[in-house]
Amino acid sequence: MRNTGRALAVAVTAFALAAPATAAPAAPAADTLTVMSFNTWHGGAQVSDGINKIAQQITSAGADVVSLQEYSTDSTKKIAAKLGWYYTDTGTHVDIVSRLPFEGEDWTSTGNGVVAVKIKGIWIYSAHLSYTQYGPYNACFDNDSYETIYADEATRRKQAQEILSWAGSSPAIIAGDLNSPSHLDWTADTKSVHCNSVVAWPATKVFADAGYWDSYREVNPNEAATPGNTWSPVVKQNAGRPEPQDRIDFILYRGGSLDATSSRTWGGGSGWPSDHLAVVSRFTL
Incomplete structure (x- = not known):
């Protein structure tokens, strides 16, 4: 966990970095950083007044920087405008908004497309892995063998490996919707709620x-x-069957003096603008 240095050997696709819509608020304490991962359900387009609701939830969560997934048209720009924050504008399904200015920025098409910004000396990545051949459906609906489950996870495993290769060895936070449960969750102690299965999910x-x-x-x-x-806080049934409920949104970190001091899910209830809950983690630097 205490690695230093950054290696970038992968070809990068350029993207436009837009200036903040208004002056960014004053920076929080220099030794902390609160990160949020937020799948915005097609940029808030699936609910009424979605952009305002997303911005309000980001503010309420006390986030300093937010990894966004599921872009829609100019949703990131609109969210940033509501907040008065800095933002990336990749035009893809991943972006980042931040109350703090970017010290560096990068984007790659590897790992299903990942955007990265450097804030307070830490590279922060927004990732969104492939959603096809969703593993819990293999286990819960199809009763597939472990061999089949692991074979169908090959794409997400490869995408995770690509992200690692691109990120190098510097201190980093990787946040996003991995479209996979965690190997830390489908254990012998939780078989009863995970279709009687113990799975070492490859992506995590x-x-x-x-x-x-x-x-x-x-x-x-x-x-x-x-x-x-x-x-999902919204999806509870799937063709008359109970939808598997899982932790598929993550904030992962490695390196330097980074340490997670708190972490929780965020959202749900009336007016929540996403079909995912968000995750909010606070770090000391």
Whole structure:
């Protein structure tokens, strides 16, 4: 977890970095950073007044920087305008908004497309892995063998490995919707709520094996008592079957003096603008 240096050997696709809509608010304490991962359900387009609701939730969560997934048209620009924050404008399904200015920025098409910004000396990544061949459906609906489950996870495993290769060894926070449960959650202690299965989900294990800590599970180590499900506060049925409820949104970190001091799911209830819960983690630097 204490690695230094940054290696970028992968070709990068350029993107436009827009200036903040208004002057950014004063920076928080220099030794802390609060990060939010927020799948915006097609940029707030699935609910009424979605942009305002997303901006309000970001403010209420006390986030300093937000990894956004599921872009729609100019949704990131509109969210940033409501907040008066800095933002990336990749034109893809991943972006970042921040109350703090960017010290650097980068984007790559590897890992299904990932955007990165440097804030307070830390590279922060927004990721959104492939949603096809969703693993819990293999386990819960199709009763597939473990061999089949792991084979169908090959794309997400590859995308995770690509992100790791691109990120290098510098201190980093990788936040996003991985469209995969965690190997820390589908354990012998939770088989009864996970279709009687114990699965070492490859995408999260790739990051763990590379030294990344899962901030939520680090702070909330009992997977049975605090499952932290983020999918889904909205989707509870699937063709007459119970929709598997899982933790598929993550804030992972590695390196330097970074340490997660708190982590929680965020959202739900009336007026919540997403079909995912968000995750909010606070770090000391």
